[in-house]
Amino acid sequence: MFVIGMHGPEIASTVRAGQFVNLGWSPGPLLRRPFSVYRSDGEHIEVVLNAVGTGTAQLLGMDIGEHVSCLGPLGRGFEIRPGIRTAVLISGGLGVAPMPLAARDARQAGAHVTWVHGARTAVELCSETEGDEVIWATDDGTEGSRGTVVAAAPQAEVVLACGPNRMLAAVAERWPEAQVAVETYMGCGTGVCLGCAVPLKRGGYDRACREGPVYRAADIDWGALPSHLSYAVTR
Ligand SMILES: Cc1cc2nc3c(=O)[nH]c(=O)nc-3n(C[C@H](O)[C@H](O)[C@H](O)COP(=O)(O)OP(=O)(O)OC[C@H]3O[C@@H](n4cnc5c(N)ncnc54)[C@H](O)[C@@H]3O)c2cc1C
Ligand code: FES
Numbered sequence: 001m002f003v004i005g006m007h008g009p010e011i012a013s014t015v016r017a018g019q020f021v022n023l024g025w026s027p028g029p030l031l032r033r034p035f036s037v038y039r040s041d042g043e044h045i046e047v048v049l050n051a052v053g054t055g056t057a058q059l060l061g062m063d064i065g066e067h068v069s070c071l072g073p074l075g076r077g078f079e080i081r082p083g084i085r086t087a088v089l090i091s092g093g094l095g096v097a098p099m100p101l102a103a104r105d106a107r108q109a110g111a112h113v114t115w116v117h118g119a120r121t122a123v124e125l126c127s128e129t130e131g132d133e134v135i136w137a138t139d140d141g142t143e144g145s146r147g148t149v150v151a152a153a154p155q156a157e158v159v160l161a162c163g164p165n166r167m168l169a170a171v172a173e174r175w176p177e178a179q180v181a182v183e184t185y186m187g188c189g190t191g192v193c194l195g196c197a198v199p200l201k202r203g204g205y206d207r208a209c210r211e212g213p214v215y216r217a218a219d220i221d222w223g224a225l226p227s228h229l230s231y232a233v234t235r
Contacts, residue, residue, distance in 0.1 A: 001126055002048065002050065003038065003046050003047070004049065005044050005045070006045055008070050011040075011045055011070060012041065013042050013043075015037045015040050015072070016073065016078070016101070017078045017080065017098050017099075017105050017160075018160075018162075018214040019074060020037065020074050020075055020189075021047065022072060023035060023069070023071075025067070031187055032069075035048075035049060035097070036097035036162070037073065037097075038096075038101075048094060049094070074209060075209055075212055075213050076211060079179065080105045080109050080111075081109060084110060084111045084157050084158050085112065087112070087114070087156055087157065088113075088116060088155075088160070089106070089161070090171060091118070092162075092167040094126075095161070095162035096126040096129065097162065098162050099160075103130055111157070114154060115133070115135070116137065116149045116153040117137070117149065118138060118148060118152070122143035125138065125143055125144075135153070135154075137151070150167070150170045160178070160181075161178055161179070161180045165225050165226065165227045169227070172222060175217060177216060177217070179214050179215070179216060179217070180214065180215055180216075182198060182214075182220065182225065184197070184212075186209055198220060199220065201219055201221050
């Protein structure tokens, strides 16, 4: 997993956990690429990624000082009300991306934060987790508890999750009121192209880039959302 930092005070000072930026560069792909904001210090933002295709490989090949056009903050982030007592953050693979900001906001809201992070195997775990309590889970038991993050997570007043859509569907079964950040393919990132359709339980579709990417888990028609969108962390 790699971290890219960018100077962008307008975005860094307003971004909320779960929101994303749409990155473009030249020469680069025709369409911008969306990334959750990982960290922000008010002046700079960071995103995390692995090289999975042309765009991410080009981003990781850039030199310090090169310019990236950064559109954001985009989408609707996690709703974290003041006064909550307990929050559980559940992340799988690169689903760690929105969680440092979620941990920050949940702590500021007064919550005791438990971060449950999982991967297929120990080398795919992200070690940058933080919180009052951190729980690891791996499918093969090489680190933390053997099994899924959903099984390893304790009950809490607020559940925030990000990861492969298959994992989020399991979160929805256990916590219908959880807030989940979903991944879709995206085009414009601004609500125009309809390339980011999310099927809803009540029928019809939402645009992940405008009404999402964070949803109430029970609102999504998980059977109709592609479950193959997922990346593992490698370090
Ligand atoms: C709201 C949002 C937040 C995201 N946050 C992050 C993040 O923090 N870190 C991160 O690494 N990635 C994130 N992604 C996914 C990221 O946008 C894709 O990895 C990226 O667009 C791939 O670009 P590429 O040119 O490297 O791959 P391409 O060459 O376009 O495709 C390579 C492979 O990746 C698959 N792919 C393309 N787009 C996606 C996607 N959105 N989800 C899953 N698979 C895809 C393709 O099917 C293909 O198999 C996010 C996506 C969304 C919608
Ligand atoms: S990405 Fe174009 S409408 Fe959402």
